[in-house]
Amino acid sequence: MLGRVKQAFADRFGTPQVVVRAPGRINIIGEHTDYNEGLVLPAAANQVLYLAVGKTTDASHLVALDIAGEWQGDIRQSFTTSGSWYDYLLGVVDLLRSGGYDTGNLHVVVGGNIPVGAGMSSSAAITCGFIYALDQLYGWQLSRQQMALLAQQVEHRYIGVQCGLMDQYAVLFGKKDHALLLDCRTLDYDWQPMLFKDYVWLLINTGVKHNLAATAYNQRREECRQGVYILRKIDPGINSLRDADAGLLAQARSMIPEQIYKRCLYVVEENKRVRQAVQAAARQDSASLGRLLLASHAGLRDLYEVSCPELDFLVEQAASVTGVAGARMMGGGFGGCTLNLVRQDQVEKVKVQVAKAYYRQFDRQPVFYQPSLADGVEAISTANG
Numbered sequence: 163m164l165g166r167v168k169q170a171f172a173d174r175f176g177t178p179q180v181v182v183r184a185p186g187r188i189n190i191i192g193e194h195t196d197y198n199e200g201l202v203l204p205a206a207a208n209q210v211l212y213l214a215v216g217k218t219t220d221a222s223h224l225v226a227l228d229i230a231g232e233w234q235g236d237i238r239q240s241f242t243t244s245g246s247w248y249d250y251l252l253g254v255v256d257l258l259r260s261g262g263y264d265t266g267n268l269h270v271v272v273g274g275n276i277p278v279g280a281g282m283s284s285s286a287a288i289t290c291g292f293i294y295a296l297d298q299l300y301g302w303q304l305s306r307q308q309m310a311l312l313a314q315q316v317e318h319r320y321i322g323v324q325c326g327l328m329d330q331y332a333v334l335f336g337k338k339d340h341a342l343l344l345d346c347r348t349l350d351y352d353w354q355p356m357l358f359k360d361y362v363w364l365l366i367n368t369g370v371k372h373n374l375a376a377t378a379y380n381q382r383r384e385e386c387r388q389g390v391y392i393l394r395k396i397d398p399g400i401n402s403l404r405d406a407d408a409g410l411l412a413q414a415r416s417m418i419p420e421q422i423y424k425r426c427l428y429v430v431e432e433n434k435r436v437r438q439a440v441q442a443a444a445r446q447d448s449a450s451l452g453r454l455l456l457a458s459h460a461g462l463r464d465l466y467e468v469s470c471p472e473l474d475f476l477v478e479q480a481a482s483v484t485g486v487a488g489a490r491m492m493g494g495g496f497g498g499c500t501l502n503l504v505r506q507d508q509v510e511k512v513k514v515q516v517a518k519a520y521y522r523q524f525d526r527q528p529v530f531y532q533p534s535l536a537d538g539v540e541a542i543s544t545a546n547g
């Protein structure tokens with residue numbers, strides 16, 4: 163894949179000045195907690211994007227392998243939304259310029275194997291990877307934390323998703339064989355070894371992405387905000403759902419509309435599960451971690467209501483196979499992948515059984531990936547070495 167990206171760049175533009183590897187991410191546990199100042203436990207994956215970038219005095223030219231639509235023009239013109247993949251790149255350039263980081267025109271070729279719409283954050287990979295490449299090219303010396311915050315702003319301002327910081331942190335701070343325990347309130351983080359004797363991670367892609375995803379995501383965020391507003395009437399010290407606990411929620415129950423109560427309860431419980439998952443991982447206790455994954459899924463399905471029939475079905479099917487410690491939907495929801503912790507010698511059996519059942523039910527084949535946990539964004543070659 164790297165070869166293809168470099169070759170495509172060479173064929174059209176010559177030698178790139180910088181080539182960056184930007185990973186997708188998985189999330190072990192801690193879903194929809196990031197924008198509630200909570201805890202998350204994601205990891206960078208070995209499904210990656212490569213970005214080859216060079217300066218040019220001609221018009222800019224942005225190309226993605228395997229995705230239709232190229233963009234050509236003066237990159238300094240003001241941003242207009244097109245709904246196309248290059249909105250991410252143009253958003254990055256526009257945002258950086260508004261902060262005083264000007265770029266000239268650029269040649270960019272992007273390609274990789276992060277499945278789009280699978281909940282593996284190809285969008286964070288492209289934005290973080292591109293910011294990193296520009297930083298290399300122009301020598302701004304932005305910190306990884308600054309890059310993560312900028313990439314999040316691109317989603318907020320140019321794409322319209324009010325996302326948290328989990329994806330950007332995973333992509334930028336990932337470490338081989340580790341997950342990243344990130345405290346989204348303080349932005350303190352730590353790496354947690356994530357190797358289990360005999361167990362591996364298996365992703366199963368539903369192949370669907372229901373189009374209410376972005377709207378529903380922003381709605382959840384708003385519901386959590388309303389929850390905090392009500393809880394503050396009882397305890398003005400509450401600044402986010404991170405500060406709440408089950409006791410406070412019980413006390414406030416009669417004041418909170420049922421739907422908002424469910425959202426808040428899920429977040430409070432999920433934060434607890436992240437801490438428990440870290441302890442289970444430290445003991446290499448795949449059985450306990452598996453149970454936490456299943457509990458997380460139940461919360462996402464019944465309380466946070468971001469699952470869908472395809473995800474529920476995959477989780478149920480996988481969980482019924484011996485050798486599967488646990489499974490849950492992963493990412494924002496309404497489609498994408500489930501994450502499964504599976505005994506290595508049962509992976510093939512799980513694939514066959516789940517694929518058969520899924521096909522019978524939904525008339526489509528699920529796609530399987532076996533991610534390993536990888537390092538975060540890095541430059542892999544530059545013209546001057």
Ligand code: GLA
Binds near residue numbers: 192195326328495
């Ligand atoms: C998306 C967002 C993240 C996070 C997850 C849900 O991936 O980009 O910030 O909120 O959904 O955990």
